[in-house]
Amino acid sequence: MAVFDMKSAPLMILELLLVSLGLTIAPFSAEENNDHWFVYSGFANASLTLDNTASITPSGLLELTNGTVMSMGHAFYPTPLRLRDSPNSTVQSFSASFVFGIISIYDDLSSHGLAMLIAPSRTLSALPVQYLGLLSGSNDGNKSNHIFAVELDTYQNSEFKDINNNHIGIDINSMTSVQSNPAGFFHDQDGTFENLTLSSKEAMRVWVEYDRENTQIDVTMAPLAIVKPKRPTVSTIQNLSDVLTDVAYVGFSSSTGKIHTQHYVLGWSFAMNGPAPSIDLSMLPKLPRHHHKSRRSWVLETVLPIATAALLLSLGVVAFLLVRRHVRYAEIREDWELEFGPHRFSYKDLFHATGGFENKNLLGIGGFGRVYKGELPRSRLKIAVKRVSHDSKQGMKEFIAEIVSIGRLQNRNLVQLLGYCRRKGELLLVYEYMPNGSLDKYLHNAKEGNSALSWAQRFRIIKGIASGLLYLHEEWEKVVVHRDIKGSNVLLDSEMNGRLGDFGLARLYDHGVDPQTTHVVGTIGYLAPKLARGGNATPLTDVFSFGMFVLEVTCGQRPVRHENVQDSQLMLVDWVLDKVREGSFGATMDARLEGKYDIGEAYLALKIGLLCSHPFASERPTMRQVIQYLDGEIEAPDLSFEVLASMQSEGIDPYLISYPLSTECFSTTSNVVSGGR
Numbered sequence: 059m060a061v062f063d064m065k066s067a068p069l070m071i072l073e074l075l076l077v078s079l080g081l082t083i084a085p086f087s088a089e090e091n092n093d094h095w096f097v098y099s100g101f102a103n104a105s106l107t108l109d110n111t112a113s114i115t116p117s118g119l120l121e122l123t124n125g126t127v128m129s130m131g132h133a134f135y136p137t138p139l140r141l142r143d144s145p146n147s148t149v150q151s152f153s154a155s156f157v158f159g160i161i162s163i164y165d166d167l168s169s170h171g172l173a174m175l176i177a178p179s180r181t182l183s184a185l186p187v188q189y190l191g192l193l194s195g196s197n198d199g200n201k202s203n204h205i206f207a208v209e210l211d212t213y214q215n216s217e218f219k220d221i222n223n224n225h226i227g228i229d230i231n232s233m234t235s236v237q238s239n240p241a242g243f244f245h246d247q248d249g250t251f252e253n254l255t256l257s258s259k260e261a262m263r264v265w266v267e268y269d270r271e272n273t274q275i276d277v278t279m280a281p282l283a284i285v286k287p288k289r290p291t292v293s294t295i296q297n298l299s300d301v302l303t304d305v306a307y308v309g310f311s312s313s314t315g316k317i318h319t320q321h322y323v324l325g326w327s328f329a330m331n332g333p334a335p336s337i338d339l340s341m342l343p344k345l346p347r348h349h350h351k352s353r354r355s356w357v358l359e360t361v362l363p364i365a366t367a368a369l370l371l372s373l374g375v376v377a378f379l380l381v382r383r384h385v386r387y388a389e390i391r392e393d394w395e396l397e398f399g400p401h402r403f404s405y406k407d408l409f410h411a412t413g414g415f416e417n418k419n420l421l422g423i424g425g426f427g428r429v430y431k432g433e434l435p436r437s438r439l440k441i442a443v444k445r446v447s448h449d450s451k452q453g454m455k456e457f458i459a460e461i462v463s464i465g466r467l468q469n470r471n472l473v474q475l476l477g478y479c480r481r482k483g484e485l486l487l488v489y490e491y492m493p494n495g496s497l498d499k500y501l502h503n504a505k506e507g508n509s510a511l512s513w514a515q516r517f518r519i520i521k522g523i524a525s526g527l528l529y530l531h532e533e534w535e536k537v538v539v540h541r542d543i544k545g546s547n548v549l550l551d552s553e554m555n556g557r558l559g560d561f562g563l564a565r566l567y568d569h570g571v572d573p574q575t576t577h578v579v580g581t582i583g584y585l586a587p588k589l590a591r592g593g594n595a596t597p598l599t600d601v602f603s604f605g606m607f608v609l610e611v612t613c614g615q616r617p618v619r620h621e622n623v624q625d626s627q628l629m630l631v632d633w634v635l636d637k638v639r640e641g642s643f644g645a646t647m648d649a650r651l652e653g654k655y656d657i658g659e660a661y662l663a664l665k666i667g668l669l670c671s672h673p674f675a676s677e678r679p680t681m682r683q684v685i686q687y688l689d690g691e692i693e694a695p696d697l698s699f700e701v702l703a704s705m706q707s708e709g710i711d712p713y714l715i716s717y718p719l720s721t722e723c724f725s726t727t728s729n730v731v732s733g734g735r
């Protein structure tokens with residue numbers, strides 16, 4: 059069966075004519091015929107169905123995301139494909155190839171990724187960030203999605219069992235890939251695997267092939283200069299006849315999280331029952347170039363000294379030492395920073411403390427950047443250095459003033475900020491080192507051999523985080539809204555006390571590219587409903603996230619429950635509400651506690667978790683009240699039947715369930731409460 063399209067017949071005739079004359083067809087535009095195939099070598103004048111941030115640039119690049127944080131974009135081939143050649147037969151073979159490029163403000167860190175997909179409709183009920191614009195918390199894993207996708211994922215989401223932050227995965231109806239492999243390819247000659255970095259800012263090619271006979275899916279990737287490798291990067295057997303609808307759309311989806319990233323497709327081809335036509339690489343538009351300081355410093359550090367040394371060895375060595383000293387440790391200092399003098403670290407010290415930012419000292423990679431372990435040379439103090447890429451001066455002064463002054467006043471439930479250092483395009487934040495890492499690991503990654511936390515430890519962590527948050531909200535001269543409270547932002551010190559990290563960082567990103575618009579930053583699942591819809595970040599939106607956090611710690615589950623799709627209750631809070639209403643609150647407790655917990659405290663924690671995550675901000679307690687409940691100074695209000703009913707009927711989760719979600723939700727102005735009180 060042919061793809062039905064008004065212009066296909068004349069074009070086909072033209073095509074046949076040109077092909078018979080040995081000419082190639084205008085490579086910029088899509089051509090198709092009754093065997094349904096098309097090829098775009100560049101997208102100038104292409105009529106794709108685009109939404110959200112997706113657009114076609116004047117040079118003919120398909121730009122899926124434009125660098126806006128927490129956004130997504132889709133592009134679909136306008137005419138649907140008929141995947142089965144007769145109504146009751148199986149899905150036919152198909153193959154596709156495309157050339158993509160990912161440009162992030164970081165050198166090798168980006169969020170989140172892109173995917174080529176086949177779906178029954180061009181409007182997906184999808185979310186950005188970790189969902190890549192493909193799915194959402196409420197439909198992840200549901201067979202009625204009928205979605206097949208190949209994801210190029212540059213962020214490791216443990217909830218989807220991602221293998222690393224640079225992989226290719228085959229997704230069937232779920233963000234948890236059925237098969238995945240680190241990005242790269244196998245050499246034809248000797249079968250060795252070569253890694254490729256998806257976010258390398260270089261264009262790379264991907265082939266996706268489905269074979270009807272043995273239902274094999276092969277995904278192959280290679281740099282443009284390499285012909286298609288024989289061995290696919292990822293391969294799996296999945297009968298797509300059980301997945302895809304008869305009529306379906308093929309396209310791309312992409313999303314960003316906290317890191318300003320642009321996702322591009324340069325060319326694309328597709329064919330049913332045959333190899334995808336080849337894309338004319340010489341016609342492809344160019345990816346935008348980003349001038350990176352690292353390039354210049356590399357020239358200065360390596361090429362320049364070597365050249366000099368070749369001319370005059372002795373002078374060269376001297377020059378090298380001087381230049382290296384100058385460039386390697388170059389920093390930015392401005393007049394306004396004088397007052398923060400004592401909190402200013404020299405880059406040289408940090409460089410030596412972390413062994414030159416060596417990979418073996420890498421503690422982890424978060425949404426804001428890499429975190430390295432180090433030891434200060436003189437004081438032998440153990441530190442954690444977070445390298446945050448930041449190009450804009452906008453907001454830097456306020457931000458540094460704020461974090462330094464929070465750092466001055468010490469609170470034992472905040473991760474102490476010791477100081478900072480600035481370089482061109484980069485901010486380095488120096489924190490005290492937390493030997494036990496993040497709480498997240500203990501709650502969700504049982505396999506890494508982390509012993510489960512006892513109830514007493516959990517309750518102490520909840521209390522600690524509550525008082526850290528109270529400090530930010532009320533006990534300091536300004537109101538600081540944390541905005542990203544979650545298990546992974548809680549670190550554990552040597553005595554397993556919970557300490558809140560990353561405060562204020564979300565705020566820095568408000569001042570990203572465009573000073574006029576600010577963005578809500580946070581993590582889906584912990585965002586208060588109003589905030590997710592573009593409301594203001596206030597202490598009460600933090601209280602909501604805190605409520606989610608308390609439930610996370612108590613129940614040992616993430617706020618969005620991915621494990622159990624059969625269970626209709628997707629949001630942890632809904633599920634807890636139901637259990638509490640049934641009176642079986644014991645069932646909500648983390649199984650790893652093995653029933654060993656103080657019933658009074660556990661019930662209190664659940665109550666506080668539920669009260670804090672009330673859909674109406676006005677019904678949530680303040681952090682001061684929460685502390686009073688936790689300390690038993692005031693009895694927490696009982697969860698009366700009315701309270702429970704109001705939470706449920708208002709829909710605890712209007713945000714995650716309601717869709718389609720537009721990116722407007724993420725780009726409306728949100729002012730931080732930061733004025734004095």
Ligand SMILES: Nc1ncnc2c1ncn2[C@@H]1O[C@H](COP(=O)(O)OP(=O)(O)OP(=O)(O)O)[C@@H](O)[C@H]1O
Nearest residue numbers: 421422423424425426429442489491492495496546
């Ligand atoms: N002060 C610290 N001491 C010890 N380890 C730390 C410290 N700060 C961060 N880490 C480690 O570095 C990793 C990355 O931290 P980071 O806060 O950047 O990311 P995250 O919280 O996982 O993600 P996100 O940026 O999305 O909040 C964490 O998993 C944590 O284990």
Ligand SMILES: *[C@@H]1O[C@H](CO)[C@@H](O)[C@H](O)[C@H]1NC(C)=O
Nearest residue numbers: 084085086087101102103104
């Ligand atoms: C694209 O459209 C513009 C204006 O509509 C035209 O000038 C140009 O020649 C077209 N390019 C191709 C490749 O068809």
Ligand SMILES: *[C@@H]1O[C@H](CO)[C@@H](O)[C@H](O)[C@H]1NC(C)=O
Nearest residue numbers: 110111112124125126571725
């Ligand atoms: C990105 O796209 C969105 C939606 O079309 C738009 O509002 C925004 O201004 C764009 N941003 C940039 C930097 O182009």
Ligand SMILES: *[C@@H]1O[C@H](CO)[C@@H](O)[C@H](O)[C@H]1NC(C)=O
Nearest residue numbers: 142143144145146147148304
């Ligand atoms: C095809 O499927 C439809 C609905 O499932 C069924 O009614 C019909 O009999 C089938 N036709 C053939 C030829 O098997």
Ligand SMILES: *[C@@H]1O[C@H](CO)[C@@H](O)[C@H](O)[C@H]1NC(C)=O
Nearest residue numbers: 222224240242251252253254
């Ligand atoms: C490829 O990267 C992985 C981790 O990302 C690493 O373990 C492996 O050694 C690398 N392989 C090569 C050949 O560099």
Ligand SMILES: *[C@@H]1O[C@H](CO)[C@@H](O)[C@H](O)[C@H]1NC(C)=O
Nearest residue numbers: 148270271272273297299300
């Ligand atoms: C794939 O599934 C379809 C329908 O479920 C079935 O008819 C077909 O035989 C299957 N193909 C293979 C190779 O198992």
Ligand SMILES: *[C@@H]1O[C@H](CO)[C@@H](O)[C@H](O)[C@H]1NC(C)=O
Nearest residue numbers: 196200201202623624625626
């Ligand atoms: C799957 O999605 C369908 C349609 O949206 C819905 O009716 C069904 O309840 C969902 N199933 C599960 C297990 O969530």
